[in-house]
Amino acid sequence: MENKKIVILGGGESGVGAALLAKEKGFDVFVSDKGKITEKVKNELLRNSIPYEEGWHTWEKIDSADLVIKSPGIPDKVSVVKKLVESGKPVISEIEFAGRYVEGKTIGITGSNGKTTTTLLIGHVLKSAGLDVTVAGNIGKSFARCLTEEITDYWVLELSSFQLDGVDQFKPDIALLLNITPDHLDRYDNRMENYIAAKFRITMNQDANDVFCINQDDPDITGFLKKKASKAETIGISMEMVSGNKFEIEGTEFDLGGSSLRGVHNAMNAAFAAVVAKRCGVSDDAIQKALKTFVPLSHRLESFATINGVEYVNDSKATNIDAVYYGLHAMEKPVVWIAGGQDKGNDYERLFDLVEEKVKAIVCLGVDNFKLLDAFMPFGIPIVETRSAAEAVEAATKFATSGDVVLLSPACASFDLFNNFQDRGNQFRNEVLKLKNK
Numbered sequence: 001m002e003n004k005k006i007v008i009l010g011g012g013e014s015g016v017g018a019a020l021l022a023k024e025k026g027f028d029v030f031v032s033d034k035g036k037i038t039e040k041v042k043n044e045l046l047r048n049s050i051p052y053e054e055g056w057h058t059w060e061k062i063d064s065a066d067l068v069i070k071s072p073g074i075p076d077k078v079s080v081v082k083k084l085v086e087s088g089k090p091v092i093s094e095i096e097f098a099g100r101y102v103e104g105k106t107i108g109i110t111g112s113n114g115k116t117t118t119t120l121l122i123g124h125v126l127k128s129a130g131l132d133v134t135v136a137g138n139i140g141k142s143f144a145r146c147l148t149e150e151i152t153d154y155w156v157l158e159l160s161s162f163q164l165d166g167v168d169q170f171k172p173d174i175a176l177l178l179n180i181t182p183d184h185l186d187r188y189d190n191r192m193e194n195y196i197a198a199k200f201r202i203t204m205n206q207d208a209n210d211v212f213c214i215n216q217d218d219p220d221i222t223g224f225l226k227k228k229a230s231k232a233e234t235i236g237i238s239m240e241m242v243s244g245n246k247f248e249i250e251g252t253e254f255d256l257g258g259s260s261l262r263g264v265h266n267a268m269n270a271a272f273a274a275v276v277a278k279r280c281g282v283s284d285d286a287i288q289k290a291l292k293t294f295v296p297l298s299h300r301l302e303s304f305a306t307i308n309g310v311e312y313v314n315d316s317k318a319t320n321i322d323a324v325y326y327g328l329h330a331m332e333k334p335v336v337w338i339a340g341g342q343d344k345g346n347d348y349e350r351l352f353d354l355v356e357e358k359v360k361a362i363v364c365l366g367v368d369n370f371k372l373l374d375a376f377m378p379f380g381i382p383i384v385e386t387r388s389a390a391e392a393v394e395a396a397t398k399f400a401t402s403g404d405v406v407l408l409s410p411a412c413a414s415f416d417l418f419n420n421f422q423d424r425g426n427q428f429r430n431e432v433l434k435l436k437n438k
Helices: 013-024 039-047 059-063 079-086 094-099 115-128 143-149 161-165 192-202 219-227 263-279 284-293 321-330 348-358 370-379 389-399 421-437
Strands: 005-009 028-033 052-054 067-070 091-093 105-110 133-137 154-158 174-177 211-215 233-237 246-249 252-255 302-307 310-314 335-339 359-365 383-386 405-408
Touching: 005 013, 005 059, 013 028, 013 039, 013 067, 013 094, 013 143, 028 059, 059 079, 079 091, 091 094, 091 161, 094 143, 094 161, 105 115, 105 192, 115 133, 115 154, 115 263, 115 284, 133 143, 143 154, 161 192, 174 192, 174 263, 192 219, 211 219, 211 263, 233 263, 246 263, 252 263, 252 284, 263 284, 263 321, 302 421, 310 421, 321 335, 321 348, 335 389, 348 359, 348 370, 359 370, 359 389, 370 383, 383 389, 389 405, 389 421, 405 421
Parallel strands: 005 028, 005 067, 028 052, 067 091, 105 154, 105 174, 133 154, 174 211, 211 233, 310 405, 335 359, 335 405, 359 383
Antiparallel strands: 246 252, 302 310
16 A cells, blocks of 8 residues: 555544545544544544544644645645645645545536536436436535445536645546636635636546536636646537527527526526536436426525515525626516625625616625625615614515515625524525514
8 A cells, every 4th residue: 555644634524534535445544633623523533443633733643644635624824734745745635535546437516606506406417317426525425435435426526626726636527617706815825816726626637538618708717728728628608508598508408497597607507517417428308307306405596485475585605796696687576685794805896787777775784884885875776784684684575565576695704693604594584484474
């Protein structure tokens, strides 16, 4: 065995999955987490006879490793990682490690927005067609953990830029790059070009036998490809393929009418999924049927109630400007827009035309709403500030009349008033559902 001792940095799902796989493959494994390890994880490590430490990193133990696997949440800039790299120690990601043991076809999905929906949609289409499929990666169970639990023909993997940062040889058979918009730039020295390069690591090891599906309308993607083309067969997905609820792939028209997939961005996601499914041998009829039965995750343009003629849509996952743009674009009724939270350096100018066209009132939900107020007060539409989901729903309901939609699409992180975007969306939903009893 080339590497006899492996140290895992980080005791989250990715790290534990890597530890379990390494243990199964006969390595001497040690887990080190500078923070706290949950009791559930500790018990799992103990059951599998995997030693660990928490609250610190013991350099002597880490330096004794032949290979270090770093969890995606740990930046390359932290001192222990820099020290390892300077000493010549190989430091890789859990995705890279798992990829060395995978059998079957791998489908990797990355992008700034839409990764989870597209990953789940591809998994649903392939499973509906009777294929043996496992969905993993940046959603649900880690890739490495799944390799210890099952054998499958198709691996559909959501991959973040953080996971791709630690890739060395990993090569998906089919790679998807959905879009690139500014996000996580603090991790990339606030340089957009570094973030773009991280996303493109998904194709760096592909060859002529592989497929690389890209958003042909994205200038950051096409610009990078002009400088450094992928060796894989490159397929462009464009807005030109979409017309209303329909899109066309390789001469076949698919219809999203009556499905749960709303908006042009989801039509693009569906187009990516259709290309993948066709490459996996799924018939057009089977793809169409699966598109109709797909149910997206909560908090993503989730229409969950209509009360007194007003539709309520939970898009709490929309934490950046691009996601809100697509959410507003998908609305076909007058919108009462609930926005705000912990600002991520937003430039709201991209939303101006949509707000002018579709929004009748804005409800700010956040501790500091200055940027929202400054951007949209000049529009002359009603705009109010609230500090809780209950206040926001009450204010939005007063503005809305039958035939309107109340859209929670924050454009901001949730941590000023909520635990996370799920908590924000759940509180919004709960407050709306209370209206039914009034």
